[in-house]
Amino acid sequence: MEAQSILICDDEPALRRMLKDHLGECGYAVQEAANAAELFTSLDGEIPDLVILDVRMPGMDGLTALRDLRQRSQVPVMMLTAAGDVVDKVLGLELGADDYLVKPVDLRELQARVKAALRRSDIQVAQQDEAQRLSGTVPFGGCQLDLEAARLFGPTGSEIAVTAMEFSLLRVFVENKGRILNRDQLLEQAHDRGWEPFDRSIDLRISRIRRKIEPNPSKPEVIRTVRGIGYVFG
Template sequence: MSTPRIVICDDEPDLREMVGEYLSARAFNVEMVGDVRSLKTAVDAAPVDLVILDVRMPGEDGLSALRSLRAESDLPIVMLTAADGVIDRILGLEMGADDYVGKPVDLRELEARIKAVLRRRASSVVSVAEEKQIHRFGPWTLDLDAARLSGEHGDVTITAMEFALLKVFAENRGRVLSRDQLLDLAHHRGWEPFDRSIDLRISRLRRKIESNPAKPRYIKTVRGLGYVFSDDAQSGGPKRTAY
């Protein structure tokens, strides 16, 4: 994982330097700015993982900056507020701040809150991937929304029927499926029951995704029953003996 880039925006030089030195010593990539204009320049210059933003600053204040940043992105933002700034904290959270820390700043608390915000953001990224119906197995990524199969060397061309079969397998990982079940779940009723062409299509799929189609790792034949999809490296293989 790359070092998180954090921008500290506060008009107090001593506080900026104290926080910046503390976070830099803890493996964060820190940039320090003294006003909102410089903050926006820093955010536009390169990707930022989190902003520490003071509420009360001369010129454009932190709440105004928060509003404009939220209009453009979901960049994580931790607000710095005065110890008695309850209204500022409420406004900041209602406007989309991820968290706040009161002044005078407790550096250990600030570090803990930063890490918590970054963890939540990482979890939300995973959730988005799940919502987008992305299945991963070995070096392969199957994007169901885009109907795309990609590997280490880019996208792999598959037919609509091959995609339908692979989708069924990915959504039923570890479950033994008969030919009838595959025909039904893949919604290709143009195929005849017991049509051995499904074996041919699976054979073609294996040639595209298996490093050794003769000894498949992902789509395995379960003698007398049908097929099972699994990734031995992740799931420990199917429960039944497969050939």
């Protein structure tokens, strides 16, 4: 697995070296920038997984750099602030910083905050990817399933009537495309509150769905039976 990357932007060489050495020992790939100009030059190449940005730097200060950075990227940013600079912390958060760390830096706190910031970023990206993947209209065999309106449309564009439970099952299949699901998994993920272990009513429901979406329901190709296990879509 490729190491997560961190870019440290601070005008103090000793501090940069200390942070780089510690984070490197923690398994991160670390780059350095001595000022905002070097920061943006580095960002023109590859966007890191996290930026650690000092507030007080000569030339373009960290808050101005953060404002400009937010116009081009949503990379997580942790601000380095002096102890007691509440105004800097507030401004940084308002401008889009994800967290801040007070100087002098405690390395244990640094490690914990970096790990938390990267974890939040991973979760946010996953949620955005999932929302994008499972939004709008998605193909379901020759049909189109509108996930937002909970409607199913046939190959000609005409609507196919489906019950709430049938739509829930169709959505479960979309979310698990290519994965074999047994009856209990289908009923549980479709949030059927009345399901019981080994409930075979799912077979009847899938049979009804097949009659609506399959060109030949007696030889299903969209929702296939995996003998002795369950069903698979795709």
